[in-house]
Amino acid sequence: MPVLAYCISEAGIGLDAVPNGVVGARVESFTGPGLQCFFSELDKAEALTEQPARQAAMEFYRVLQEVFRQGAIIPFRFPTVVSDNSELRRHLQEHAAEYQNALERLREMVQMEIRITAREPVASKEGVSSGKEYLSRRRDRAQELETAAEKFRQAGETWIQEWRQRPTQQGIRCFALVHRDFQRNFIERARSETIPAIFAMRVSGPWPATEFIKEV
Amino acid sequence: MISSDGEDEVSLLDILDHVLNAGVVIQGTVVISLAGVDLIYVGLNVIVTSVETALRHMRPGSMLGGDFENG
Numbered sequence: 001m002p003v004l005a006y007c008i009s010e011a012g013i014g015l016d017a018v019p020n021g022v023v024g025a026r027v028e029s030f031t032g033p034g035l036q037c038f039f040s041e042l043d044k045a046e047a048l049t050e051q052p053a054r055q056a057a058m059e060f061y062r063v064l065q066e067v068f069r070q071g072a073i074i075p076f077r078f079p080t081v082v083s084d085n086s087e088l089r090r091h092l093q094e095h096a097a098e099y100q101n102a103l104e105r106l107r108e109m110v111q112m113e114i115r116i117t118a119r120e121p122v123a124s125k126e127g128v129s130s131g132k133e134y135l136s137r138r139r140d141r142a143q144e145l146e147t148a149a150e151k152f153r154q155a156g157e158t159w160i161q162e163w164r165q166r167p168t169q170q171g172i173r174c175f176a177l178v179h180r181d182f183q184r185n186f187i188e189r190a191r192s193e194t195i196p197a198i199f200a201m202r203v204s205g206p207w208p209a210t211e212f213i214k215e216v
Numbered sequence: 217m218i219s220s221d222g223e224d225e226v227s228l229l230d231i232l233d234h235v236l237n238a239g240v241v242i243q244g245t246v247v248i249s250l251a252g253v254d255l256i257y258v259g260l261n262v263i264v265t266s267v268e269t270a271l272r273h274m275r276p277g278s279m280l281g282g283d284f285e286n287g
Contacts, residue, residue, distance in 0.1 A: 008240075054232070061231045077239035113230075204230050210238035 002045040003085050005076040006038040006063045007208070008092065010103050013038075018066045022059045022079075023047045030085075032092040034100050038067055039088055045081050064208065072106040073208050074099060102213045108180050109161065110206030114152050114190055116145060117171035117200050145172040148195045155193050159186045164211050171199065175211040 004022055011031045018038070021027045025040035025047075042048070048056055060078045067073050082088050092099070122141050128134045149165050149172050162177040178186045183206050190203045 057232055057235050061235050075239035077241050078235040
């Protein structure tokens with residue numbers, strides 16, 4: 001029977017508060033070496049198509065949210081469907097040490113995100129007198145974004161354990177690894193920060209710390 | 217200089233971005249083909265996009281895909 005995988009946590013998470021999952025399927029879990037893996041059995045994989053994708057993604061998120069409320073998780077990307085329960089167990093066994101290390105390191109940690117975006121794009125190539133000027137403007141914009149990101153990093157450094165950032169087409173995304181107990185402090189500090197008027201900023205979180213477990 | 221926009225609530229777009237673009241990819245066993253690509257394409261356009269992105273970025277030795285960016 002196909003299985004939809006939600007996430008992995010350290011063992012000991014209660015299922016009582018976990019809502020039903022995607023397409024109303026019951027959420028179950030099995031434990032591996034110190035780990036707990038959450039999944040739903042699907043009558044058939046096509047079940048995922050029986051409702052709008054957005055609704056399915058939200059149901060998936062609600063399961064993650066409840067487990068994450070109880071502890072650190074490593075989510076599976078939606079929709080990760082494997083052919084049966086044994087395949088998921090095999091995956092957990094093969095990667096148990098990596099998951100254990102990551103979850104131990106991220107225990108009690110959450111990921112906060114600051115997204116800084118330009119309110120207006122850099123002038124198009126047609127809007128400037130030369131390619132050189134266009135590139136120069138792009139370089140200046142990138143530098144301004146870096147400066148703004150650094151400002152947030154410094155503002156929150158009391159609570160930030162690790163920091164990642166990467167450029168996007170419209171701006172820059174910054175990720176802060178913060179202890180659960182200090183997420184509110186971080187948000188309030190970030191929201192009190194000022195940035196140049198050409199940029200907009202938004203804080204979101206807490207999220208599972210996926211940006212900090214890339215190369216486990 | 218202006219104050220931040222100051223909205224820290226998690227939006228639907230944020231949620232979709234995170235569930236579709238962040239997380240473990242089980243290499244070689246994203247069995248989306250169980251349902252048949254055509255069927256999923258009809259019903260789950262957003263998901264198909266994500267899976268294609270995930271597959272494109274899968275790297276040997278990395279449990280999580282590379283950098284995924286919607287923006």
